[in-house]
Amino acid sequence: MEQDFVGMATEVSSYSNEAELELGLGLSLGGGLVKAKGSPWGEYGKIMTAKDFPSGFCGTKRAADYGGGGPPDVGYSAPPGVSQVVGWPPLRTYRMNSLANQAKVLNDEEEKRVGGNDECNGALKENMDNGSNKNDTTVKDNGQLGFVKVNIDGMPIGRKVDLNAHACYKTLARTLEEMFCRPSTTINSNCSGGQEKGKGTQPSKLLDGSSEFVLTYEDKEGDWMLVGDVPWGMFLSTVKRLRIMKTSEANGLAPSFRERNDRHKNKPI
Amino acid sequence: YLSNTSTLSTKMAKSFPEEVLEHVFSFITSDSDRNAVSLVCKSWYEIERWCRKRVFVGNCYAVSPRILTRRFPEVRSVEIKGKPHFADFNLVPEGWGGCVYPWISAMAGAYPWLEEIRLKRMVVSDEALELISTSFCNFKVLVLSSCEGFSTDGLASIAANCRELRVLDLRESEVDDLSGHWLSHFPDTWTSLVSLNIACLGSEVSFSALERLVARSPNLRTLRLNRAVSLEKLHNLLCRAPQLVEFGTGAYSSELRPDVFSNLAGAFSGCKQLKGLSGFWDVVPAYLPAIYLTCSGLTSLNLSYATIQSPDLVKLVSQCHNLQRLWVLDYIEDIGLDALAASCKHLQELRVFPSDPYVVDPNVSLTERGLVAVSEGCPKLQSVLYFCRQMSNAALVAIARNRPNLVCFRLCIIEPRAPDYLTLEPLDAGFGAIVEHCKELRRLSLSGLLTDRVFEYIGTRGRKLEMLSIAFAGESDLGLHHVLSGCESLRKLEIRDCPFGDKALLANAAKLETMRSLWMSSCSVSFGACKLLGQKLPRLNVEVIDERGSPDSRPESCPVEKLYIYRTVAGPRVDMPPFVWTIDEDAALRV
Numbered sequence: 085m086e087q088d089f090v091g092m093a094t095e096v097s098s099y100s101n102e103a104e105l106e107l108g109l110g111l112s113l114g115g116g117l118v119k120a121k122g123s124p125w126g127e128y129g130k131i132m133t134a135k136d137f138p139s140g141f142c143g144t145k146r147a148a149d150y151g152g153g154g155p156p157d158v159g160y161s162a163p164p165g166v167s168q169v170v171g172w173p174p175l176r177t178y179r180m181n182s183l184a185n186q187a188k189v190l191n192d193e194e195e196k197r198v199g200g201n202d203e204c205n206g207a208l209k210e211n212m213d214n215g216s217n218k219n220d221t222t223v224k225d226n227g228q229l230g231f232v233k234v235n236i237d238g239m240p241i242g243r244k245v246d247l248n249a250h251a252c253y254k255t256l257a258r259t260l261e262e263m264f265c266r267p268s269t270t271i272n273s274n275c276s277g278g279q280e281k282g283k284g285t286q287p288s289k290l291l292d293g294s295s296e297f298v299l300t301y302e303d304k305e306g307d308w309m310l311v312g313d314v315p316w317g318m319f320l321s322t323v324k325r326l327r328i329m330k331t332s333e334a335n336g337l338a339p340s341f342r343e344r345n346d347r348h349k350n351k352p353i
Numbered sequence: 354y355l356s357n358t359s360t361l362s363t364k365m366a367k368s369f370p371e372e373v374l375e376h377v378f379s380f381i382t383s384d385s386d387r388n389a390v391s392l393v394c395k396s397w398y399e400i401e402r403w404c405r406k407r408v409f410v411g412n413c414y415a416v417s418p419r420i421l422t423r424r425f426p427e428v429r430s431v432e433i434k435g436k437p438h439f440a441d442f443n444l445v446p447e448g449w450g451g452c453v454y455p456w457i458s459a460m461a462g463a464y465p466w467l468e469e470i471r472l473k474r475m476v477v478s479d480e481a482l483e484l485i486s487t488s489f490c491n492f493k494v495l496v497l498s499s500c501e502g503f504s505t506d507g508l509a510s511i512a513a514n515c516r517e518l519r520v521l522d523l524r525e526s527e528v529d530d531l532s533g534h535w536l537s538h539f540p541d542t543w544t545s546l547v548s549l550n551i552a553c554l555g556s557e558v559s560f561s562a563l564e565r566l567v568a569r570s571p572n573l574r575t576l577r578l579n580r581a582v583s584l585e586k587l588h589n590l591l592c593r594a595p596q597l598v599e600f601g602t603g604a605y606s607s608e609l610r611p612d613v614f615s616n617l618a619g620a621f622s623g624c625k626q627l628k629g630l631s632g633f634w635d636v637v638p639a640y641l642p643a644i645y646l647t648c649s650g651l652t653s654l655n656l657s658y659a660t661i662q663s664p665d666l667v668k669l670v671s672q673c674h675n676l677q678r679l680w681v682l683d684y685i686e687d688i689g690l691d692a693l694a695a696s697c698k699h700l701q702e703l704r705v706f707p708s709d710p711y712v713v714d715p716n717v718s719l720t721e722r723g724l725v726a727v728s729e730g731c732p733k734l735q736s737v738l739y740f741c742r743q744m745s746n747a748a749l750v751a752i753a754r755n756r757p758n759l760v761c762f763r764l765c766i767i768e769p770r771a772p773d774y775l776t777l778e779p780l781d782a783g784f785g786a787i788v789e790h791c792k793e794l795r796r797l798s799l800s801g802l803l804t805d806r807v808f809e810y811i812g813t814r815g816r817k818l819e820m821l822s823i824a825f826a827g828e829s830d831l832g833l834h835h836v837l838s839g840c841e842s843l844r845k846l847e848i849r850d851c852p853f854g855d856k857a858l859l860a861n862a863a864k865l866e867t868m869r870s871l872w873m874s875s876c877s878v879s880f881g882a883c884k885l886l887g888q889k890l891p892r893l894n895v896e897v898i899d900e901r902g903s904p905d906s907r908p909e910s911c912p913v914e915k916l917y918i919y920r921t922v923a924g925p926r927v928d929m930p931p932f933v934w935t936i937d938e939d940a941a942l943r944v
Contacts, residue, residue: 171442171849172824173710173740173767174798176499178525178553182634182658183708233447242447249711 177231177244184248236264236297236328247320253312257299264328298334301326310334371396375404384409403427410434411869413451413475414894417923418459429468430494431460435475437872437917438822439847441499444874444915446900448930452476452502454484455928461488468517469494476500477526482507486514493545494520504529505556512538519572522550533558533581539566548575552601552632557581560589568593577601580634585613588620595623602632605659609639618643631655638665648672652699655680657706663689663717671696677733678702683719683740690723694730702736703727710740710767721748728755736761743774744801749783753790762787763798769825769850772802779803785810788818795842798822805832812839820845830857837861847872854912855882862886865893870919874898878916881909886918887936894921897934904934 231244243263250256299311303322311319311326378401381387391401407430410416421428435451453475460467467489477500485492492515497503505528511521512535536551536558546566551558560582567573567590575598576590582603591597607613617640621627627647636659651673656666657680666685670676676697683705685693693700705723709716721744728734734756744766753759773780780801788794788811795817799807803826811818812835819842827833834857836846846868854877865871865886880897883904887895897904898915925935 169769171439171444172769173707173765174442174822174824175706175710176441176525177443178527179657179706180710183660231443244443244447 180246181231181248232323232325234260234263234326234328237330237333239264245326247323252316253319257311260299260326260328296331297328298331299326300329300334371400374400378404382407406430407469408432412919412921413453413456414923414926415869415919415921418456420923422459422463426463427466428460428464429466430471431456431464431467431469432471432473433475434473437847437870438474438845439849439872439874440474444849446898446930446932449898449933450476450926450928450930452478452928453500454478454481457481457484457488465489466491468492471496471498472500473498474500476502477507478502479504479507479510483510486510491517493517496520496522496524497526498522498524499526501527505531505533505535505554509535509538512536513540516540516543517545518543519545519547520549521546522548522575523553524550526553528554530554530556532556536566537562541565541569544569545572546570547572548599549573550575550577550601551579552577554579555581560586564589564593570594571596573597575599577631578603580604580632583607584617584640585610588616591620591624596626597624598626599629599631599653600624600627601630601655602634604635605633605640606635606637607640609637614640614643618646622646625650627651629653629655633659636661638662641665641669644669645672649674651676653678657682657704660684660708667692673697675699680704680706682706682708683717684708685723686718687720687723687726688718690719691726691730694726698731699733700727700731701733703731703734704738705740706738707740707767713742713768715742721745724748725751725755728752733758735759738763738765738798740765740767742767743771744780744783745773745775746778746780746783746786747773747775749780750786753783753786757790758793759787759791760793761796762791762794763796763822764800765798766800769800770802771800779807781807781810785814788814792817794818796820799826800824801826804828805835808832808835812836815840815843817842819843821847823848823851825850827851827853830854833857834860837864843867844869846870848874848876850875852877855879858882859885862890865918866890866920868920870917872915872917874915876916877912879910880904880907880913883913883916884909884936892920892922893918894925894935896929897936898932899934900932 231246233242234245235242245256245259245263247256250259300308301311301319301323302308302325304324308327314322374397378387378390381390384407387401387405391398402424404427405425406428408421408425408428410421410431410433413433413435433453433456435453436445436449439445440449451474453472457470461484465488468491470485470492471494475497477497482503485495487510495511495515495518503526508521508523508528511518533554533556539546539562547570549566558579558581563578563582567576573594573596576594577599578587578590578601580603584603584605584607587602591600621644624647627650630644630647630651630653633656638661641661648669649672652675654670654673654676656669659666659682662684663686666681666689670679670681670685670689671692673679674696677699678701679693679697681689681704685705690705693703705719719741721741724737724739724741725748728751735758737759738761741764744764772778773783781804784797784799784803784807788797794815797811797815797818797820799822805828808827808831811821815821818840821836821840821843823846830853832851833848833853836843837857838861843864848871851873853873858878859882883895883897886893896917896919897913898917899913901907901914904911904913925937929935
């Protein structure tokens, strides 16, 4: 990524301070770029992640650091896979969903594939157990299960998220938070890039009720439900699309936040 | 040349009646020839435009429906493409555009005799489908390739109203699958079906409706079923359609039962005209021998969803001596590709897809060696799409030398910026060899570690290159400059995550008017440069796609997220969503 900054510096002279920008460890929440003083992006008065960087590099640039070609002075190790980069490898959604649906039944290396997070193991096993059944129902109900649409209140632009890249609610919620940025940041710092699976240790705000937004989904019957109430496998078989709703509008959709908070907090990190 | 022809033809035009010229023109079917004819002189332009029956619109925003219908009043067949290619990989935000309704609406009035509509990457609503079904009494062919925005309700309108329908092909479209009931809307009196492709649909259609449909369609040549059609029932369909040429199975799995197997094998062997097979989801290998008897006649085999291992693939493929096209997963491995090279001497197109694209470590033994083997063993190989995890310059040079007849070469090394795994050098030399030896190369996709040098090779030697895809490559603007200042035949250029900025683009601005389109995302092109381009070149639409809010809210030097530039005679489009901006001649930001 640094070489890209340098490239930009020659094009755009007002950004002469790029060389001073250093990448901190990890690109996940809070651990990202440390802004040098005198940076032109003075209006962002906090430590930003690469996502907040308004230069447009966002998530897609991180792939530049994967593999053999990355600049040596980047201070973190390459993540385990390429799944964080939007649209890479260049495969159509339809193909990826088809493969994923079959892989869940046949492939017992599923654990490795889905980020290897310990916190997901409980949900993962349940997913595998339900595997073949889920496969039948989901294929019949929605031939393209993997990618579902996501909208957030206040933004007309929807996104898509690949449910097959997750084995539990936690990683899904974190990915969505990254995708739409933290509600606490300024409104225009929306990200354009990847579906990053954050490796931070904070629980997802979308799930524990501490954010002003809450994650909901529309099921097969057209009802809007709060995400997290049913086992993951059942959720996958019934979800049609997602909506990140303002908490104030989500009344009556679910059991209390505190209950769900307890349920999700006991996963080892 | 043109002026001589013009003088001569003006004389000829005066001596030949229009009907004769029209008759002569009817033998000219290629679009570029037709376009050339129309430029000869005014009367040829007029005659040609009145008798053009088939039109191809490569970019739906390059021309407007009104311009089309005014110039060509007698069109019977239309093909339109919408979103840029990278939309296939989720790089184009939803709602960007490419809506077909305005086209259907215009054509409904202008072309009551329209017979064929082929759309690619367009947004097709149920309303559009309904309008199609009620506007064209002679409507015969509907092909929706990678389209979206419609549901099975729209399909029901087509089924219910299009009495002359011959082709319904939904290849890889994203359909809101409400139910399988739509198929039953085809009336019992309708017997003209030639081709049906519903492979992309998730829900189950009524099997008995399908059976009856197949039974009353003597002209049925192509039938591609969806995954929900079970294997045990397949023979019922095949027995009723022994004249099939192309067949796509549903899920290729079932409990192992001898009666199912023998029914299936018998049914397949009854289809003596079968040339192409596809489908093969969830394959149970024990059922593969059921198709062995068809193998020697097969020219096309799509096993790209078949999660079977190399030995089974080898058994299958080594019997397909007439195979011209193979799509397969990387489960085939190098060893399977060796077998392919040995058995399939007529192979023209090979696509190898990754079975597990998201892990860095290989899950199968598929390397550059497999591709080299096929390039050696298959003299007619001209089109390659290959996903792998390692590549070397030596291999690429070998491939280039083996196969100078390559026309399409798309290599995807899964890890971005992966170097030559043997020497750790960039792959410039390898790709350079490809463009040097393969003089007919029209399409190229790059991957791996690449410096600006590879673009110098491409710019100077890629003379016939029409489409170039670049990702995570290059070092500076020089790279882009090489491409834009060379590549005489370049029509489509798509770039993502490369350090290309303003200089090359502005220096080669005129080139953009000779191309269909340019896509750049996650590069370093500033908003200021976009404004400049939009101002200087009014025949281009310079679209800035940015989900961070108006580019005016950031410094002009700030790079844009995504950029889509295309030539147009229709002016700026009027259906832009909030995250797309164009710049008009006053450099005003138009939303």
